[in-house]
Amino acid sequence: MTDPVRLAARTRALRSELSDFEPDPERAEWMALELRGVLSEHAHRYYVLDDPILADAEYDELIGALRQIEDRYPHLRTVDSPTLRVGGKPLPGFEKVAHPEPLLSLANAFDEEGLRAWYARCLRGLGLDEAAPVALVCELKIDGLAVALTYRDGMLVRAATRGDGSVGEDITANVRTIRSVPLRIPAAGPEPAVPGSVEVRGEVYLPLEAFAALNDRLAEAGEKTYANPRNAAAGGLRQLDSRITAQRPLRFFAYSLGPVDGPRPGSQSAALRWLREVGIPVNPKATRVEDIEEAVAFCRHWTGDRDSLDYEIDGVVVKVDDLGQQARLGAVSNAPRWAVAFKFPAREATTRLLDILVNVGRTGVIKPEAVLEPVGIGGVTVSQATLHNEDYIASRDIRIGDTVVVKRAGDVIPQVVQPVPAARTGEERRWIMPRECPACGHPLERLEGEADWYCVAADCPAQFIRLVEHFTSRGAMDIEGFGSKLAVQLAEEGLVQSLVDLFRLDTKRLESLEGFAGKKARNLVAAAEAARHRTLGRLILGLGIRHVGKTIAEILARRYASIDAVAAANEEDLASIEGIGPVIARSVVDWFAIGDNRSLVEGLRSVGVNLHRLPEEEPPAETGGLAGQTFVVTGTLEGISRKDAEDRIKRAGGKVAGSVSGRTDYVVVGESPGSKADRAQELGIPILDQEAFLALVPEA
DNA sequence: GATCCTCGAGTTCG
């Protein structure tokens, strides 16, 4: 298309004309023509090239001007006018349309072996020997909705859903609202010539960002949210009122040509090139490869990298490139033999919700938890998932016995997304939040404005067990060999009734317990022994004071020389410390005001647990070193653990933060960094590699 | 009072 400089000049001229535009029929006709031309180029830059030179608001302003002209002089409105994109009147229903050539489905391959087997079948079908290279095209399989667009004499005249492959629905009005779909493709010009009639096939999808925004909006309005972007795109396309469709920023990628009335490109790669040249968006990742090994590598790459995209993909489609070879291979039943869909392992599945249990956290927070019929998702078996809180369950109307959609959010954590109401039998039961603690029977409380219920009993056994787990955990006192099972066992046996008991464990008594054969008892006692000399920060963290995590515990340890000094501090002192406000100050004072907690501290003292600041916790030098500098570490560093790296920064007077922001001074990037490295680049924050970092923070 | 940033707490499976 034209170069941006000329387009910008044309746009400026147009806008200044518009500012004092008195429409007379002749001027109006010219203006309409000019506006349409300019708008379609801007749309192309924005949606296809992804390189806009006009602000959205200015674009809308131009659209508004064109609409005014067309309203005034309706005869100037054309079928390709961008004003039609914003959506027309509701339709009574969708017309059925027969596809001139059916849209076939694809054979699937679920692993690399399946992909190679498909290739071998192609070679056999073509009468070629095993080692012969057959050029292929690899394309990302966008998880959206297949549609067929018909252009006649360069104009978009019809858009239809895939339907069952032979009959779909006419969604022309809705597809017109998708701005990346050109309403008109160049009819004149040297090459490429546009055939009299051409069908373009592709996928309509919703970008992930737009999906998240849409769901936020729906949730805020108290409406049902969509489980995934595909459903949201389908919901958008199937709106009878295309004005609603217009509010969803749907997008389109073409992937092939259907029937063509005229000359047809001789290969898949040439077809994609042609589509790009006439201004129809084609996924930029599509690549021609020379043999199956390259295709396998492509699939492998995107299996791992699919999250780097702004849209969902559920696999890779591999096609034989050459049209002649395609023709010779032909089709079986309803799938071509010359293409295959390499499917990624699903990250979403449906299963039955067998029951809902509740968990008690260290802080007394009560969390409902889904008991699921085990189901494989993305290579692991999921049988449990959190349901967060009462409102989460109620707002989604999740019932015991429901079939539910489960996915692995952020690639790891299973999440119950929504129920499938259509699968209900009537046997499902609504779940009611218990009013009493499942562990101790104490009535639960939910504070105004909070989402969670709490058990506030001081002696709740479940909370005590979680406290023991927390106290002994790696980040706190780090008593090796102490897991959650052991915490339950020792608490139930009565051996551990207070945190102090952890330091009074007796080898003999432990050995009398089940599962304590061999060295286990002695190891455990030794581990507790070693934990007596942990830092003050670790001890404060281990106590489990509300709002006091790792960072605040370290701040306290740097400010006060001992636990007694912390206990003696008043609210005002505490709140004056940077990073500590009224809420945390209050929480600390309240904790030490409780008699049992003071006894706990005395008990720990009596069994020889360190209660004083250790030399490495001394406040860092105010000047020199890295004083005042904030660091973020991402990726894996060689030969030095993340924790060691952070310790070194702190010892040199620097601060370590968890996420990259405008206040970050340096980002240390190791092997296979995450999104933090990207963000650093975006914000222009200096990046240190391993070498530069180690040079900056010499060994202590 | 609003906005940005940071921290705490809980999250599953092998």
Place this chain on the structure above:
DNA sequence: CTCGAGGATC
């Protein structure tokens, strides 16, 4: 990793 809420800052 993600959510919600506390703290700092304007």
